[in-house]
Amino acid sequence: MEYTQLGRTGLTVSRLCLGTMNFGPQTDEPDSHRIMDTALEKGINFFDSANVYGWAENRGRTEEIIGNWFAQGGGRRERTVIATKVFGAMPVEGYSGDSPWPNSDRLSARNIRQAVDASLRRLQTDHIDLYQMHHVDRRTPWEEIWQAMETLVEQGKILYVGSSNFAGWHIATAQEVARHRNFLGLVSEQSLYNLMERSVELEVLPSAEYHGLGVIPWSPLHGGLLGGVIRKTEEGRRRTTGRAAEALEENRAQIQEFEDFCDKLGQAPGTVALAWLLHQPAVTAPIVGPRTDAQFASALDALDVKLSAEELARLDEIFPGHKTAPEDYAW
Template sequence: MRHRTLGRTGLRVSPIALGTMNFGPVTPEPQARALLSAALDAGVNLLDTADVYGADANRTVADFSELKGETERIIGRWFAQDPARRDSTVLITKAYGRMGEGPNDMYLSAGYLRRACEASLRRLRTDHLDVFMLHHVDRATGWDELWEVLDDLRREGKIRYVGTSNFAGWHLAQGQEAARRRNLLGVVVEESIYNLMERSVERELLPACRAYGIGVMPYSPLNSGLLGGVLAKQDTAARTASSRAAQGLSRNREQIERYEQFCRDLGQPPAVVAQAWLLHQPGVTAPIVGVRTPGHLQDGLAAAESALSEKELAELDTIFPGPGPAPEAYAW
């Protein structure tokens, strides 16, 4: 597996990241540990999680609160089985979501970020995070406050790099300029929704990331399963049970039909093609492969080894056109 550098850092990571959001509520711990081991054995060293992962939204409110953090605990117990695994892993976790009942038990204030970081370290059974990621924009917390606490955590050895998720291009520009004033490295990676069907980030976010040397890790590379061969599968109804997926299939059925025919002509599974396409996009470091089964992991591994020709990439653009860069996309 050919590793890539994470943004403008010298940190080398696999071209796919193992997404762990399903570990706990969907994938039981024994299967989750097996997936973690299989990924590491295959050369996947980039591991993505978050403090809020692990709760099943169908549980009661009380259970939901108790189970938050369970995914991190599963990973921590996996690390504890073989401490060498931690040194072989580039570990990302995130903070922002509600983890308690108080008004300061969520978002990005300095006090909460410190508590969130230290709680994640305990659950993950490690002394540092390779990337500590801000899971969403908090418009009430300015960059001066953010860099104050994040730099403190870095100096204490608790984090090595800072990342963001769901930030806009102008948010990142503000953050990088604030970091420069402090002579800090700043943000090195951004996670955002990005796939063949959802290409909004191409307008301003991706150009901003490329300009600042921020690596991009797309999540939802299969767009809730719609790019995973949904029409060809017998369990279509189950796989499109969510309102978002069902609406997307209804609105985009003709495009999805064309896409699945393209994949058949190519001789590749749709899930492999969708993730391989992302790896051909400038600035993308690694799509996040949200695994529930070994098959999902195998699709991600196959995508990492797949190459699409210029003709094939152009044909995918005709099926799922992008928005084009700003301002040309909407101005003369």
Template sequence: MEYTHLGRTALKVSDLCLGTLNLGVRASDEESFAILDTALDRGVNFLDTANQYGWQKHKGYTEEFLGSWFAQGGGRREQVVLGTKAGKPMSDRPNDTGLSARHLIASCEESLRRLRTDWIDLFQMHHVDHHAPWDEVWQAMETLTQQGKVRYVGSSNFAGWHIAEAQEAAHRRHFLGIVSEQSVYNLATRYVELEVIPACRRYGVAVLPWSPLHGGLLSGVLRKTAEGTAAKGAQGRAAEALRTRREAVAAYEELCAEFGADPAEVGLAWVRSRPGVTAPVIGPRSLAQLESALDSRELELPPEVLERLDALFPPLGNGGPGPEAWAR
């Protein structure tokens, strides 16, 4: 496993981040524990979750599940860099959502309890809150870091200008600010290349792409559908994208077969190769999917394959960051 710094910080994380959205929900408890243990044994030291995950059972369930894994001992908690998120609604109560100081501090306390830990390495804002002044947000985050409950702060689903605005406000307070941004990013969804990734690179913010296979669209969905083995790829954003991009996806799977590599591994290898990317967030539902993601780290895509992938899934505009992408 290779390790890299989380943005401009001195913290080292594995170049794959294990997302936990499916653990204990779409994967059985037994297989979920095996996924966590195998990932740790293989050197994955970066875990991502959110306070809302596990909503299929109840909000907070995934954090509770991870807490039970940490409680097994063996240095599990000490070995991992743990990220969680706050900001999405946790109930119908008016103050149980957003990025108010009240909600951020309460969310942190509740996540610590569910996770059975004393600290969160990366406390991420799940979405921007247009009603929360940055001075309020940073005051809450400063309180949590001073108390030792949070080590670093990250964002998720932010626009480029949100990152710039947040960082400038943090700088005025002499606070570290955002160190990572989670954005949906894959061959089929490349809009973050315009402004989000350039903003992150300018401010030293790690880019953590979520849904690097677009919900299974890029994992061989057409072949799996024909075989009757498609699970997630036959629903959600993948099914929606197939309605308009079936021809491109078919050509993608043909290209992967010609190259002699699994489509899921090609999709992950492409994301990992992109400028500014620190660690894709993978969400395996089985040990086989975890092994495939780990194997993708050994795959290097030659220039001719990268060019053909760009032709199948072209960048927005003329490519490159905004405004150059549309104002050449």
């Protein structure tokens, strides 16, 4: 297993991050525990979750599954770098209204305090290694957010703070306020980034690199479109509907070209898509969110794939990327 530092911290994490979004909604608890055990056996020490995972009326269920796994002992918690998130509306005890209870879905100091304590209970641990803001909260002042996070660090409830789905200027603003407070600030950014969606190359990745943040890409296979969707559909192993079907038709020629290229390489499309991310200098660890053991095993294959300069250039031809702004839109 390859390891790297998370941004400019002393925290060492595996080059793949195990995403747990499917634990609960699509993968039952025993299978989820088996996948996490396999991850540790393979050397993956970086797990990502969120307080809202489990979704709908089961928000928080994913963290509970992880907590029950930690409770089995055997060094599971000690060997795991656990990341979770705060932001989305969560159930409030004694309240069953249709709309969120005020302050249950923001980054107010009050909600951050309540949310971290709830996550710690569900995870059955005394601290969270990486506590991430799931989305930016434009209504709450950064001074308030950082004061709340500083308190959690002082209390030992969290070690590091990360962001998710931030724009480049959000990262810059957050870091500037943190610097004035003599606080470490953000250490990572979790962004939508893959061969088909490369808009973060314009400003998010340059900002993250400048400010010393590790980058943790989510949806590395773009909802399965980079996982051999055309062949799987033709063979009856996958059925696309709704937005996925529309996206496939809009990008069919491009995706077909990609799958043909992967055939020439002798590699599965999903493996190549993950390997491409691992070759990007700003990337710390792509998130893989397997529903099954087979999907997890396929993701691990990407660690052994080394793409040549010519192969990387060919992928850029199929899926053109971006230069750093403003060079990207110079004419």
